[in-house]
Amino acid sequence: MKHWRIDDVAWDRFDRDRVDPGIVPFVKAAAMVERNGVDYGTYLNRVFHDDPDFAAAADNWAVEEVQHGDALGKWAMLVDQGWDYPAAFDRYRRGFSLNLDVDASIRGSRTGELIARCMVETGTSSFYTAVADATEEPVLQQVCRLIAADEYRHFKLFYDHMKRYLARERISFVQRLRIAAGRIGETEDDELAFAYHCSNEDENLPYDHQRCTAHYMAGTLGFYRYRHLERGMGMIFKAVGLPPRGRLSEVSAKLAFRMMQRRRRQYVARVSSDAPAVLANAA
Ligand SMILES: [Fe+2]
Numbered sequence: 001m002k003h004w005r006i007d008d009v010a011w012d013r014f015d016r017d018r019v020d021p022g023i024v025p026f027v028k029a030a031a032m033v034e035r036n037g038v039d040y041g042t043y044l045n046r047v048f049h050d051d052p053d054f055a056a057a058a059d060n061w062a063v064e065e066v067q068h069g070d071a072l073g074k075w076a077m078l079v080d081q082g083w084d085y086p087a088a089f090d091r092y093r094r095g096f097s098l099n100l101d102v103d104a105s106i107r108g109s110r111t112g113e114l115i116a117r118c119m120v121e122t123g124t125s126s127f128y129t130a131v132a133d134a135t136e137e138p139v140l141q142q143v144c145r146l147i148a149a150d151e152y153r154h155f156k157l158f159y160d161h162m163k164r165y166l167a168r169e170r171i172s173f174v175q176r177l178r179i180a181a182g183r184i185g186e187t188e189d190d191e192l193a194f195a196y197h198c199s200n201e202d203e204n205l206p207y208d209h210q211r212c213t214a215h216y217m218a219g220t221l222g223f224y225r226y227r228h229l230e231r232g233m234g235m236i237f238k239a240v241g242l243p244p245r246g247r248l249s250e251v252s253a254k255l256a257f258r259m260m261q262r263r264r265r266q267y268v269a270r271v272s273s274d275a276p277a278v279l280a281n282a283a
């Protein structure tokens with residue numbers, strides 16, 4: 001059961017004058033990753049093949065993720081009428097796919113799989129909250145708030161199932177921490193960088209992981225404020241079994257925010273040193 005539908009969005013409030021062109025490329029990229037939720041749903045069904053309750057929840061989850069892609073894609077097409085969301089997604093699908101030939105989690109346990117999913121939902125919930133706060137365009141704001149609320153519910157869904165599996169599998173705190181940190185580190189893998197490439201760069205420009213990561217990160221890391229990190233850190237702490245609020249969580253959030261700002265400066269420097277032709281293509 002979806003919590004909202006694309007038709008619930010007040011599309012007629014779209015205000016072109018309030019669109020920040022710096023946000024658009026990342027909305028396009030996000031649409032690719034969200035739309036790919038179907039594959040993740042299939043993957044989760046294979047990993048949890050004998051757990052019908054979770055499999056049904058995963059199917060519903062995938063439907064919501066796809067709707068996120070469709071809403072973001074629709075907004076991006078309103079802004080940029082020359083942009084073709086289905087064509088960009090086809091391009092993404094041709095070059096990026098998950099290994100669906102599995103019968104167990106790539107994280108080593110079902111608890112681990114669910115912790116990794118909690119990290120993803122923490123990331124998306126923070127990202128859409130940050131984008132909603134960063135934009136003044138009312139429709140994008142509404143879409144991002146609706147999506148962020150879904151992502152938070154997804155976090156809770158995976159967290160609740162994780163607790164159930166943890167009671168059974170009893171993987172150690174250190175293992176949980178390692179899985180969480182590992183999944184956060186994967187943010188710089190191809191999933192987002194290639195989504196940026198397919199949704200923004202010319203088809204004749206070959207994909208370059210470093211370049212696309214730099215463009216993606218230089219743009220998106222700028223949306224975050226400390227409060228987004230603070231809330232996200234609370235969710236990460238909760239997922240690994242630490243107190244979500246308290247001194248340790250606060251210190252970690254402050255450290256993460258500083259690291260994020262430093263990373264952003266490095267990526268911005270990398271983007272500025274790119275050839276002007278590449279910048280033009282990525283604009
Ligand atoms: Fe999503």
Ligand SMILES: [Fe+2]
Nearest residue numbers: 121124151154
């Ligand atoms: Fe989600």
